[in-house]
Amino acid sequence: MVADYLERLRREGRIVIVGASLAGLRAAETLRAEGFAGSLTLIGDEPYEPYDRPPLSKAVLLGRASARHTELPHRREIDAKWRLGVAATGLDLTAKRVRLADGDEVEYDRLLIATGVRARPWPKEEEARLDGVCVLRTRDDAARLYQRLRSGPRRVVVIGAGFAGSEVASACREKGIPVTVAERAGAPLVGALGGAIGAVAADLQLENGVDLRTRVTVTALEGDAIGRVRAVHLSDESVVEADVVVVSLGSQRNTEWLTGSGLGAGPRGVACDAGCRAFDFRGIVTDDVFVAGDVARSPHALFGYQFLSLEHWGNAVAQAETAAHNMICHGADRRPHLWMPAFWSSQFGVNIKSVGVPPMGEQLMITQGSLAERRFVGVYGHQGRTVAAVTFDNARWLEFYQRQIEQGAPFPVEFPTVDRRPEGRQPVPADFPDPSLPTHGPTVTLSGYSPADRQLVFTPARH
Amino acid sequence: MTTQASLVRQITDFAHRADPYPLYEELRRTPVLHEEEGGPYVISSYYDIEALLHDPRISSDAANLAAAGADELSQAENTGLPPSFIRLDPPAHDRLRRIANSAFGPPHTPRRVDDMRGELAAIVTGLIDGFGDARRIDLVDRFAYPFPVTVICRLLGVPREDEPRFRAWVDPLVASLDPETREEAGADFAKSAQEARTQLGMYLAGLVEQRTREPRGDLLSDLVHSRGPDGAMTMMEVLSTAVLLLIAGHETTVNLIANGMLTLLRHPEILRRLREDPRLAVNVVEELLRYEPPVQMVPQRTCIADIEVRGVTIPKGSRIWLVLAAGNRDPERFPDPGRFDPDRGDIQHLGFGSGIHSCFGAPLARLEAQIALAELARRLDNPRLVQDPPPYRRNAVLRGPRHLEIAFDGLR
Ligand SMILES: Cc1cc2nc3c(=O)[nH]c(=O)nc-3n(C[C@H](O)[C@H](O)[C@H](O)COP(=O)(O)OP(=O)(O)OC[C@H]3O[C@@H](n4cnc5c(N)ncnc54)[C@H](O)[C@@H]3O)c2cc1C
Ligand code: HEM
Secondary structure: OHHHHHHHHHHHOEEEEEOOOHHHHHHHHHHHHOOOOOEEEEEEOOOOOOEOOHHHHOOOOOOOOOHHHOEOOOOOOOOOEEEEOOOEEEEEOOOOEEEEOOOOEEEOOEEEEOOOEEEOOOOOHHHHOOEOEEOOOOHHHHHHHHHHHHOOOOOEEEEOOOHHHHHHHHHHHHOOOOEEEEEOOOOOOHHHHOHHHHHHHHHHHHHOOOEEEEOOOEEEEEEOOOOEEEEEEEOOOOEEEOOEEEEOOOEEEOOHHHOOOOEOEEOOEEEEOOOOEEEEOOOOEEEEEEEOHHHEEEEEHHHOOEEEEEOOHHHHHHHHHHHHHHHOOOHHHOOOOOOOOEEEEEEOOEEEEEEEOHHHOOEEEEEEEEOOOOEEEEEEEEOOEEEEEEEEOOHHHHHHHHHHHHOOOEOOOOOOOOOOOHHHOOOEEOOOOOOOOOOOOOOEEEEOOOOOOOOOOOOOOOO | OOOHHHHHHHHHOHHHOOOOHHHHHHHHHOOEEOOOOOOOEEEOOHHHHHHHHOOOOEEOOHHHHHHOOOOOOOOOOOOOOOOOHHHOOOOHHHHHHHHHHHOOOOOOOOOOOHHHHHHHHHHHHHHHHOOOOOOEEEHHHHHHOHHHHHHHHHHHOOOHHHHHHHHHHHHHHHHHOOHHHHHHHHHHHHHHHHHHHHHHHHHHHHHHHHHHHOOOOOHHHHHHHOOOOOOOOOHHHHHHHHHHHHHHOOHHHHHHHHHHHHHHHHOHHHHHHHHHOHHHHHHHHHHHHHHOOOEOOEEEEEEOOOEEEOOEEEOOOOEEEEOHHHHOOOOOOOOOOOOOOOOOOOOOOOOOOOHHHOOOOHHHHHHHHHHHHHHHHHHEEOOEEOOOOOOEOOOOOEOOEOOOEEEOOEEO
16 A cells, blocks of 8 residues: 555655755755656745855855856756745645745645745844845845945944854955954854854954954944945944944744644744654654755754754755655655764864764863864763864864764763874863853754653753 | 785785785775784775774874884885974874975965976877887886976976986985885995985985075975965975975876876776877776775874774774775775776775875876876877786885886887
């Protein structure tokens, strides 16, 4: 019976993918590569074929690549119906139908949700509408910001010093544009890498001429008579004049279209099991709705089955491949999504990479190199185990630490390395902010835990 | 029947030089082989080698190696200079390599290697034209051997008129690195090698001084004038780096070209395709680096902590041999590994090592070999092997033919 159904599904089924970006495209390719011969529909609200986002805050802002030329290379022919420029607005789980903004409805046998995230806008709408206030998520955003940077602004203010904000600041400095970065935490990258590493990122910014303001929030954006932004007001009562403001306050999951559908979807994303199947709001797993990419929240065996939301390029690819595989497979042939979180960034000439889940770490040890030289490997520990590592200009060692994480290697790290310095002998606090407070753009969000795993229990309050 | 206790010795035994691959296959059956007390731990499977090349508990430091009691294969070269970066660990390694790289490759000097393309082609053409009317030559002596020294001269910026003198010092120096030559040649040779080394050192020092005063566009000038955050190299550092480039880029390239021609002559169909389409050279060279790697193993590593590989604990202070050539033919990694197949989609070989010590000269070595093999294929009319297998050098690490006699009907 089941075998018959799957056979038919693979031969003439209908698969619909909502979200035509990285995860959507890679899923479509995997479906075809694995022999799915039925009809395939990709629905995307952006008017463009899938393109790549990481260059948008790097090469594109520097003018080394055009925002129009970051299309994702196709790995193979996918023979799909593209519905671009039209948003999905609703989902009927019982009738197995996706509603579109233009009134159309599309039926599916299997659905993949890959709607990703969007930039969190400046919360005061009127101020957000001022000319010169930007966000950076899409290719249009990048093209606009690039034009603004090119027109020689007197000063740019970046609100929020996560990875994206820091990369924008770096691009400004490289172009010789004065830039102020305002960050609520004590340093840049604190949400993603903790305060100890954040301090290094802060030095990096200062040294490169960034006017870095930490432990402040932006209280207001001020416009001039014709509606252009002219100044930014900070909580320490200072005022910074600027004609471009980049709002980089992290992201919001694109799940509104699922409201009322009965899926377990909300502001934290769409929860799914390790096989990428979405949960409904009762916590019961569905078998025809799958999730992948930035919008997904899924449990990870290596990290105590915590639900991880990973806004990582590599995760989107791996999860899309697993979801696609599982969509057209029998139970026994399905695979868990076990991708090791990994992230990279380049800013101020430094190549930053991480593996594992840094925000889970309470402690940090510099096992190679030195913070002062800004070339190092830092290892994060949680309850006696190694859970993550970060490198600054030392990426070639990362693979080794990835294996350490996979093996649940003990922490503190006792073994000598070829470049272990005295400063790295003792663990120091990794210094993450209390997770119950909002931070700007961590790229891994942790939530919940499974009592099934007693060795790696995560305590959100961090006492 | 071969007993395990003799595998390491068989590998170093000259009798197996022409075809060590069956021994490597046997090696892989015991992926962590430790035959005798005090002997090396021999690693032969692809993924283990790759992992150890990225393991920060593995040291390349000459001092650690000496403390581990160097064996036949893992002795530090005696150049009379401070250790070069191939024999250093971070941070010293990283600093020197960064400075050297800023003079050699992207992002600071992106065109250094590519700009040599025309020059390399001219050198190759000159060497092949030099075969003249001969219909039978030793490809090693007449082509593979002179080629890399000339290239290094041009790279460093040795003036053309000095090239013959330079070569006269380099030859005995490079020869003296070969245990066979050392053994056979005796005291006189050792003395002349020492002399050559001193003279070469003095010559280079003079050149460095000159470039310090009057920089040109060459690599030496860039090394002494490097202005990056790491500063410049000291005079001694420049000298040992220059000698490193000379030594690391010499025998390796000779062997790649000689192994390459030998392999092509054994696979005439591929030789024909290369003749018709020189673009195939790119894949031919990559597959060669997998199939017949000039550096068969890296025997210069020690571990500075107890490490575990496949359930075997390698105690701190042990010597480790990473047998790249065995990993390159690991069936766990490459389907049908014993077949020479430039059409493989995936040729991620270990021929240049991996990790922080991965070959610094790789872009240059690739280009040299691509141009050399494509040109030999194009210009030699009906080339044939005179002797198969050819006589090999003694060296088990830098393995390659000592001579490669080939016959052909003429030059095109
Ligand atoms: C500026 C920038 C720099 C980055 N740099 C890095 C980096 O250096 N390293 C790294 O690992 N990651 C980086 N990332 C993150 C990486 O790009 C994302 O992880 C990746 O794009 C996720 O892919 P996705 O397909 O899941 O989601 P998305 O790329 O967000 O795609 C979702 C798509 O769905 C569409 N959509 C949303 N709602 C609907 C709807 N209702 N109907 C139809 N379509 C809808 C969206 O418009 C979008 O096109 C960066 C991201 C940005 C923005
Ligand atoms: C076919 C040719 C070559 C091969 C097969 C080869 C192979 C290798 C290998 C395997 C290593 C790693 C050694 C280790 O891990 O200890 C290495 C390192 C090195 N090679 Fe090459 N090499 C070749 C040509 C060259 C050339 C032409 C140059 C110079 C111009 C060069 C310069 C170096 C240097 C400087 C190192 C040391 C790198 C470091 O320690 O960081 N090589 N090579």
